[in-house]
Amino acid sequence: ETGVTQTPRHLVMGMTNKKSLKCEQHLGHNAMYWYKQSAKKPLELMFVYNFKEQTENNSVPSRFSPECPNSSHLFLHLHTLQPEDSALYLCASSQEGPLGSPNEQFFGPGTRLTVL
Amino acid sequence: ELKVEQNPLFLSMQEGKNYTIYCNYSTTSDRLYWYRQDPGKSLESLFVLLSNGAVKQEGRLMASLDTKARLSTLHITAAVHDLSATYFCAVVPLTGNQFYFGTGTSLTVIP
Numbered sequence: 001e002t003g004v005t006q007t008p009r010h011l012v013m014g015m016t017n018k019k020s021l022k023c024e025q026h027l028g029h030n031a032m033y034w035y036k037q038s039a040k041k042p043l044e045l046m047f048v049y050n051f052k053e054q055t056e057n058n059s060v061p062s063r064f065s066p067e068c069p070n071s072s073h074l075f076l077h078l079h080t081l082q083p084e085d086s087a088l089y090l091c092a093s094s095q096e097g098p099l100g101s102p103n104e105q106f107f108g109p110g111t112r113l114t115v116l
Numbered sequence: 117e118l119k120v121e122q123n124p125l126f127l128s129m130q131e132g133k134n135y136t137i138y139c140n141y142s143t144t145s146d147r148l149y150w151y152r153q154d155p156g157k158s159l160e161s162l163f164v165l166l167s168n169g170a171v172k173q174e175g176r177l178m179a180s181l182d183t184k185a186r187l188s189t190l191h192i193t194a195a196v197h198d199l200s201a202t203y204f205c206a207v208v209p210l211t212g213n214q215f216y217f218g219t220g221t222s223l224t225v226i227p
Contacts, residue, residue: 033215040219041219042120042204042217042218042219042220043204043206043217045214045215048213048214050213055213056214090158090159092159096213103164104149104161104164105149105161105206105215106161107151107158107159107160108158109157109158110157110158112156
């Protein structure tokens with residue numbers, strides 16, 4: 001595997017289900033990100049992890065719970081979601097410089113989530 | 117609130133024609149990125165612009181950055197159908213490390 005991979009690629013879940021999205025980066029980067037992409041909206045940053053520590057949480061509802069066990073893996077745990085959470089969820093990684101400035105982000109293929 | 121605005125949002129152009137997509141942003145920054153997204157696919161990095169006056173070219177696409185005007189342009193020369201996609205710009209503020217994306221420009225190149 002190369003680059004950034006995400007599983008599953010498609011997910012349909014009910015509002016009472018619990019599921020998890022997985023992201024893995026094979027680039028040796030030290031920062032990973034979760035984005036939400038909804039129709040006709042800009043990409044929304046949800047979470048940022050640098051060196052496995054969460055550094056950004058953009059007021060995301062608690063029904064989304066991230067986990068970063070190591071610098072190569074990132075999970076997004078989902079529970080009691082709403083239909084408006086249906087979107088494309090993209091994972092990205094980058095190598096942050098010594099002063100924290102991020103370099104180019106590399107994106108995974110995304111998980112298309114549908115909440116019924 | 118930091119804003120990144122792209123225009124146009126939708127662009128339909130004929131093959132062989134030239135056009136420019138604009139990306140305006142409301143913060144101080146010297147880092148701007150252009151991405152391409154095909155329908156149902158992820159974002160693919162096109163250009164990384166890291167200083168005022170930076171210009172990069174790849175094939176029929178050329179990107180430039182004017183940090184004083186807070187403006188980046190993506191110029192398309194002699195468009196071909198394969199360029200049909202949605203193009204996003206993203207800015208990283210000088211005092212932060214978060215990427216702020218524009219709304220995207222959906223480009224359709226017609227024969």
